[in-house]
Amino acid sequence: MTDVEVPLQKIKDSMRATWMAGDFGVVAKTIARGAEEFVARLALPKGARVLDVATGTGNLAIPLARSGAVVTGVDIAPNLLVQARERAAAEGFAVQFDEGDAEQMPYADGTFDDVVTMFGAMFAPRPEVVAAELARVLKPGGLLAMANWNPASFTGKMFRVGSKHVPPAHGLAAPVMWGDEATVRERLAPTFTEIKTELISIDFDMPVNPAGAVAFFRKYFGPTRMAFSRLDEAGGAAFAADLEALWTEFNLADDPAGHTVIRNEYLQVTGVRK
Numbered sequence: 001m002t003d004v005e006v007p008l009q010k011i012k013d014s015m016r017a018t019w020m021a022g023d024f025g026v027v028a029k030t031i032a033r034g035a036e037e038f039v040a041r042l043a044l045p046k047g048a049r050v051l052d053v054a055t056g057t058g059n060l061a062i063p064l065a066r067s068g069a070v071v072t073g074v075d076i077a078p079n080l081l082v083q084a085r086e087r088a089a090a091e092g093f094a095v096q097f098d099e100g101d102a103e104q105m106p107y108a109d110g111t112f113d114d115v116v117t118m119f120g121a122m123f124a125p126r127p128e129v130v131a132a133e134l135a136r137v138l139k140p141g142g143l144l145a146m147a148n149w150n151p152a153s154f155t156g157k158m159f160r161v162g163s164k165h166v167p168p169a170h171g172l173a174a175p176v177m178w179g180d181e182a183t184v185r186e187r188l189a190p191t192f193t194e195i196k197t198e199l200i201s202i203d204f205d206m207p208v209n210p211a212g213a214v215a216f217f218r219k220y221f222g223p224t225r226m227a228f229s230r231l232d233e234a235g236g237a238a239f240a241a242d243l244e245a246l247w248t249e250f251n252l253a254d255d256p257a258g259h260t261v262i263r264n265e266y267l268q269v270t271g272v273r274k
Helices: 008-020 024-030 032-042 061-066 078-090 127-136 154-165 175-179 181-188 210-220 222-229 233-249
Strands: 049-053 070-075 096-099 112-118 138-149 192-206 260-273
Touching: 008 078, 008 222, 024 032, 024 078, 024 192, 024 210, 032 061, 032 112, 032 138, 032 192, 032 260, 049 061, 061 070, 061 078, 070 078, 078 096, 127 138, 127 181, 138 154, 138 175, 138 181, 154 175, 154 222, 154 233, 154 260, 175 181, 175 260, 181 192, 181 260, 192 210, 210 222, 210 233, 210 260, 222 233
Parallel strands: 049 070, 049 112, 070 096, 112 138
Antiparallel strands: 138 260, 192 260
16 A cells, blocks of 8 residues: 555544544543553642543543542543543533544633643644644643553554554654654653653553454454454454454463453653743
8 A cells, every 4th residue: 555645634534433433431441540540640739720632531531520620621532522421420520521623622722720631632643733732721830741652562563563454644643652752852842841751551451362352452442443444354354363463472461361461551741831
């Protein structure tokens, strides 16, 4: 396949469809503990006005609300926001969830004390635009905190397998470059100071064998589901085989025939708005 320039609106429409595919809420449950730990490390003050960018089903927004923050979540996928609202209502939290694009958010300049995003804003197609937008909605002195899959992580490896079978649109930066320390510092330097990075461990622990893990992601994880949908039968079989080989190689479970444990990691990034 050859690289083809794709119009931005088509990229945006594809991204929305991707995250609406499958059911990310099911996937989100597998990393919910990691999200809670991320929020706990930030220790934001009670009453802080916090924006969760690409909130999905509220993995960060809900524990932030529990900690006493005044939370707004924004996401491009309306079906995920339905689940986020249901989760907040079930716990009695008045979290505001809005549909919106991380590159053009519906908020005034300096609206929020803090902005967070976990495995979310990193997928926006134009890194320089999303970096400026994250800064725009933050007040001076406000904290930005990101959790971004890094190139060396298991997820980074999984995305590389996907790109081999379904090449991304020409000219788009790889989302995992948000997890590359030098790159993220360069992107944030114009508008942030006190930029700090740290690699954080997060496990995929699933009660299935590697083939079952691949089937799980194929069914529920939008990017994997959409990648398979673009392949014919032979291409899909080859993609599945490569994914299963990857999950098998990195499976640390004592009982790999019925259990999969992957030691994953992400880059935690924090910076203070200038």
